[in-house]
Amino acid sequence: MPDAILPRPAVPAAALALLLPLLLAACGEQRARPGQAGPPGSADLVRHPSNEDPRPTLTPDLLDAYVRGMEEEIALMDASGSHFIPLSKYDEQGLQVAATADLPLPEYRGLRQKVNDVLYAHMMHERYAGADGQARLDRLEPHKREHALEVLANEPFATLSAAERSAVQARLDTLRDTYDRYMRIAAIAD
Secondary structure: OOOOOOOOOOOOHHHHHHHHHHHHHHOOEEEOOOOOOOOOOOOOEEEOOOOOOOOOOOOHHHHHHHHHHHHHHHHHHHHHOOOOOOOOOOOHHHHHHHHHHOOOHHHHHHHHHHHHHHHHHHHHHHHOOHHHHHHHHHOOOHHHHHHHHHHHOOOOOOOOOHHHHHHHHHOHHHHHHHHHHHHHHHOOOO
16 A cells, blocks of 8 residues: 555645745845835835845936046056956945945945946947948957847847936936946956
């Protein structure tokens, strides 16, 4: 006779009610902070993976914070001969960069990533424009060409709202100058 299959004990509803908030927190669900409400009609929950920094809505003030932070990173890299500054809560220089930007470190990292993504796409569109750009693209190694074509498939500002696009375009020369100076120091290979 086969072993008897024992039924699993049912999880009491009270235990589930206690565990659900913990599971949601572990999966990255967070309550929106006061003063940072979403669009009208949106829930008061902000969802992002727990290991990802918040991505802010770009405003002129935040773009100024980006420039201040990146300028501090450039100065620190120049002074130390390093190719990067660890933006970690455990690193004094990373905390110094965030303080210079006048933002908490996670918010600065999220801002920096969002702006750098846009500026990288803009740089790629500029680099591979026209006949010279197409010739340069054709000479790339296959994996680099594939990556470039993925970036070039979308307009550089496609991820931005109309207001964000206007704010970035109004400061594009300053943003690109800062980004390009940073990349000359940070880039180790082509």
